[in-house]
Amino acid sequence: xxxxxxxxxxxxxxxxxxxxxxxxxxxxxxxxxxxxxxxxxxxxxxxxxxxxxxxxxxxxxxxxxxxxxxxxxxxxxxxxxxxxxxxxxxxxxxxxxxxxxxxxxxxxxxxxxxxxxxxxxxxxxxxxxxxxxxxxxxxxxxxxxxxxxxxxxxxxxxxxxxxxxxxxxxxxxxxxxxxxxxxxxxxxxxxxxxxxxxxxxxxxxxxxxxxxxxxxxxxxxxxxxxxxxxxxxxxxxxxxxxxxxxxxxxxxxxxxxxxxxxxxxxxxxxxxxxxxxxxxxxxxxxxxxxxxxxxxxxxxxxxxxxxxxxxxxxxxxxxxxxxxxxxxxxxxxxxxxxxxxxxxxxxxxxxxxxxxxxxxxxxxxxxxxxxxxxxxxxxxxxxxxxxxxxxxxxxxxxxxxxxxxxxxxxxxxxxxxxxxxxxxxxxxxxxxxxxxxxxxxxxxxxxxxxxxxxxxxxxxxxxxxxxxxxxxxxxxxxxxxxxxxxxxxxxxxxxxxxxxxxxxxxxxxxxxxxxxxxxxxxxxxxxxxxxxxxxxxxxxxxxxxxxxxxxxxxxxxxxxxxxxxxxxxxxxxxxxxxxxxxxxxxxxxxxx
Numbered sequence: 001x002x003x004x005x006x007x008x009x010x011x012x013x014x015x016x017x018x019x020x021x022x023x024x025x026x027x028x029x030x031x032x033x034x035x036x037x038x039x040x041x042x043x044x045x046x047x048x049x050x051x052x053x054x055x056x057x058x059x060x061x062x063x064x065x066x067x068x069x070x071x072x073x074x075x076x077x078x079x080x081x082x083x084x085x086x087x088x089x090x091x092x093x094x095x096x097x098x099x100x101x102x103x104x105x106x107x108x109x110x111x112x113x114x115x116x117x118x119x120x121x122x123x124x125x126x127x128x129x130x131x132x133x134x135x136x137x138x139x140x141x142x143x144x145x146x147x148x149x150x151x152x153x154x155x156x157x158x159x160x161x162x163x164x165x166x167x168x169x170x171x172x173x174x175x176x177x178x179x180x181x182x183x184x185x186x187x188x189x190x191x192x193x194x195x196x197x198x199x200x201x202x203x204x205x206x207x208x209x210x211x212x213x214x215x216x217x218x219x220x221x222x223x224x225x226x227x228x229x230x231x232x233x234x235x236x237x238x239x240x241x242x243x244x245x246x247x248x249x250x251x252x253x254x255x256x257x258x259x260x261x262x263x264x265x266x267x268x269x270x271x272x273x274x275x276x277x278x279x280x281x282x283x284x285x286x287x288x289x290x291x292x293x294x295x296x297x298x299x300x301x302x303x304x305x306x307x308x309x310x311x312x313x314x315x316x317x318x319x320x321x322x323x324x325x326x327x328x329x330x331x332x333x334x335x336x337x338x339x340x341x342x343x344x345x346x347x348x349x350x351x352x353x354x355x356x357x358x359x360x361x362x363x364x365x366x367x368x369x370x371x372x373x374x375x376x377x378x379x380x381x382x383x384x385x386x387x388x389x390x391x392x393x394x395x396x397x398x399x400x401x402x403x404x405x406x407x408x409x410x411x412x413x414x415x416x417x418x419x420x421x422x423x424x425x426x427x428x429x430x431x432x433x434x435x436x437x438x439x440x441x442x443x444x445x446x447x448x449x450x451x452x453x454x455x456x457x458x459x460x461x462x463x464x465x466x467x468x469x470x471x472x473x474x475x476x477x478x479x480x481x482x483x484x485x486x487x488x489x490x491x492x493x494x495x496x497x498x499x500x501x502x503x504x505x506x507x508x509x510x511x512x513x514x515x516x517x518x519x520x521x522x523x524x525x526x527x528x529x530x531x532x533x534x535x536x537x538x539x540x541x542x543x544x545x546x547x548x549x550x551x552x553x554x555x556x557x558x559x560x561x562x563x564x565x566x567x568x569x570x571x572x573x574x575x576x577x578x579x580x581x582x583x584x585x586x587x588x589x590x591x592x
Contacts, residue, residue: 006142007183013139013150014043014175015185020154021104022049023191024162025074028454030065032058034081036121037108038181041079050077053453055446057473058085062092063435063443064474066101067409067450070433075102075161075171076454082109083121086128086174091442096170097132099437100235100322102161103170105133111141111176125174135160138174147189167322220347221354224249227363228289231302234258234436236294237319237340243267245348252367256297257410257419257432264425269367271374271583273299273421278584281370282308284591292318293340295436296326298416306331319343369590375424377586381579387543390575391492391566394546395422398462398490401547402430403555405457410434411444413499415462415492422579441467445474448487449559458486458555465493468526468561475533475559488553489530489561494569496521501569502576519569530561537561 004012018040028051029044031037044052053068055061058080065078080086086107096103110122127136137153140146161171230246233256246253246267254272255261262270275281276299286309297303310316310331318327323337336343382393395418399408408430410416416434423429435447445468448461468491492498500506500518515521530537536557540546546564553560566572 004144004186005183006178007180008186009144010142010177011039011043011183011185012147012188013142014039015046016147016150016188017154017173018043018047018050019188020151020191021075021077021158022047024155024158026077026104026158027051027072027074028053028065028068029077029079030055030061030068030450032056032061032078032080032085034085034108035181036110036177037079037081037106037175039177039183040106040108040175042182043185044077044079053450054477056476058088059091060443060446060471060474060476062089062103062105063095063446063471064450064453065103066092066096066435066443067447067452068454069096069101069103069450070447071407071451071454075104075158075168076450077104077106079106080108081121082107082125083123085121086125087123090129090132091440093129093170093172094132095435095437095440095443097129097134097437099435100168101170101437102163102168104157104161105129105170105172107172107174109138109174109176111178127172128174129170129172132170133172134164134166134169136172136174138176141176141178151189151191165322167324220350223251223289223347223351224354226288228291229254229287229367231290231292231297231306232256232259232261233294233296234434235340236261237344239263241341241344241348242293245344245351248348248351250361250364252364252371254297254302255425256294257423257429258434258436259294260429260431262423262425262429264427266368267364268425269371270423270425271371271378271421272305273297273301273417274378274580274583275370275374275587276305277301277580278588280588281584281591285367285370286312287314290314290316292316292332293344296328297420298412298436298439299420303329366591370587373586373590374583377582378422378424378579381582389540389543389546389564389566391418391494391498391572392422392575392579393543394462394490394492394564394566395419396424397543397546398460399423399426399429401550402460403458404428406430406554407451407455407457407459408432409444409448409451409459409461411461411463411467412436412439412441413464413467413497415464417499419462442470443474444468445471445489448489449474452485452487455485458488460488460490460550460554462490462492464498465491465495465522465526466497466520469522469524469529472529475530475535486553486555486557487559488550488557489559490550491526491561491563492566493526493563494566494572495519496569498569498572501573506573526561526563535559535561537563539563539565541565 065076069076228251231254239260317334318332319336444463452459496519527537
């Protein structure tokens with residue numbers, strides 16, 4: 001019997017890893033062109049059930065893979081060659097790590113004999129991403145005797161990415177390959193247990209009650225007698241379960257747009273970021289108890305209010321399925337390790353079985369009154385703008401303009417904050433995403449394109465002019481990732497970094513210094529950039545024009561760009577301050 005060549009062995013290794021991942025349900029891989037990664041790239045391309053998306057820029061590709069994972073809710077493979085190509089993935093790996101997005105990060109590498117000898121495109125890639133991965137593995141290249149370990153390694157990588165002890169996130173496989181790199185694979189090692197994937201079941205999540213406290217231990221039967229609130233962000237549990245518990249408790253639900261809970265319901269509060277800026281309202285609405293579900297709001301005013309509540313003795317309970325300590329303001333008094341959906345069900349059952357008390361009815365009426373006054377004040381103030389597109393008006397008006405089934409991606413900096421502040425509760429809001437793991441503006445367009453390639457409906461991304469230019473390489477292969485996919489980039493152009501106008505730098509620095517270091521207005525126009533790539537692009541100067549352009553592009557163009565010209569950053573700051581003042585004036589009488 002002939003002995004397979006090392007090249008055939010490494011081709012078989014790559015094909016086996018891909019086959020194991022397919023058996024676990026992996027459907028998508030993002031491949032960047034490169035030589036050293038050839039064995040894995042060919043294995044991915046040869047797998048009929050694997051959808052392969054080719055991207056030129058590794059940094060963009062990493063965020064594209066992140067968007068795919070968000071859309072499919074399963075690990076996505078990202079394959080690059082060695083050297084700086086691997087390093088370019090670091091921003092997306094960090095985002096995936098902090099946001100809990102599953103990625104199978106495969107970086108090709110030179111074999112040991114080419115390390116530290118001046119070989120081209122060779123850097124130290126061992127633990128390249130540090131602690132920002134759930135697991136790291138660097139198998140030895142081309143060892144036929146190691147074949148029994150290939151499937152278990154691939155299965156563990158999948159399980160660690162899909163939901164290991166720290167929850168979903170990125171896994172790094174550093175794969176050294178030797179030349180020649182092009183070779184046909186041999187027979188694959190058999191799957192264990194009649195074709196059942198090794199390690200099936202990764203990512204199921206921890207069981208209820210495996211942490212330091214569970215619902216019943218918290219005495220939740222007495223909660224209806226206390227002034228409490230549910231603060232809900234992305235991943236906070238099924239909206240129906242959240243609202244069901246809120247109704248039983250008589251508590252308001254402070255619903256982030258990403259939570260899915262910002263719906264038309266008597267318990268839902270959408271304007272918390274606006275009215276909690278006012279000290280009088282903040283003091284009047286201090287709770288005795290807070291339940292935090294999912295990721296935190298971006299809002300500083302909500303964060304400051306939570307800190308004030310904690311300082312006044314409020315109990316703050318955070319529920320997290322992976323027992324992550326997400327408490328930057330040091331206000332949480334109890335962390336519950338539980339699936340939010342199960343926990344909400346268990347607590348509701350206990351509350352319903354308890355004595356109750358109904359003490360929260362007046363409390364909820366106060367919150368509802370403040371919310372109604374705030375929303376009316378925003379509508380009145382924006383009504384004076386006569387359809388002009390300001391940043392607050394865009395945040396308030398965009399979601400109702402989108403077709404059913406649309407998903408939305410909000411960029412960090414101003415868009416996520418404006419949508420938190422000004423988007424009202426809606427009957428059937430679209431699913432809203434944002435890269436809030438590390439809150440960067442890099443990779444927004446790439447993430448949106450990944451969402452569109454992996455999802456079932458059109459995607460609309462809202463991003464500033466700087467975020468758009470930061471990720472312009474996403475447009476190189478933007479269209480055609482998946483037949484029928486549609487992605488529309490709404491570029492809010494205020495001539496620079498709008499968020500910095502809200503920070504102390506704008507007040508304390510000389511204007512020229514501020515513009516040079518923080519405002520950073522750019523010369524390229526978003527429309528010119530898009531058209532240079534052959535992408536349909538249009539401008540909208542009013543809400544009516546915006547509605548018409550969105551109707552033309554969304555769900556109809558694979559990729560399109562809409563530039564929304566808004567008032568400059570100084571005027572934008574004044575618009576926000578006017579709205580904040582109007583809300584405070586309208587809501588303050590409600591709390592006496």
